[in-house]
Amino acid sequence: MQISYPQNDAIYPLQLECPCCGHRTVVTRAEHHYVCLNCHWQRNLSWGGSRTLGNVLFFVITLFLVVVIFG
Numbered sequence: 001m002q003i004s005y006p007q008n009d010a011i012y013p014l015q016l017e018c019p020c021c022g023h024r025t026v027v028t029r030a031e032h033h034y035v036c037l038n039c040h041w042q043r044n045l046s047w048g049g050s051r052t053l054g055n056v057l058f059f060v061i062t063l064f065l066v067v068v069i070f071g
């Protein structure tokens with residue numbers, strides 16, 4: 001069985017809580033690009049960019065929430 005992923009312009013609702021406005025409207029538009037549909041907060045978690053503790057912490061929390069929701 002082969003799994004096909006949507007293209008880059010597709011969005012993936014994650015039900016994640018936005019760290020800026022607190023609404024669960026955070027989606028991901030690319031592999032490491034998170035956007036809030038409510039307040040337009042966004043963060044790019046690409047490892048090629050600046051690797052700050054906040055980015056790492058957000059990634060860990062995101063991963064944890066995904067596991068909790070879908071696990």
Ligand SMILES: [Zn+2]
Nearest residue numbers: 018021036039
């Ligand atoms: Zn927001």
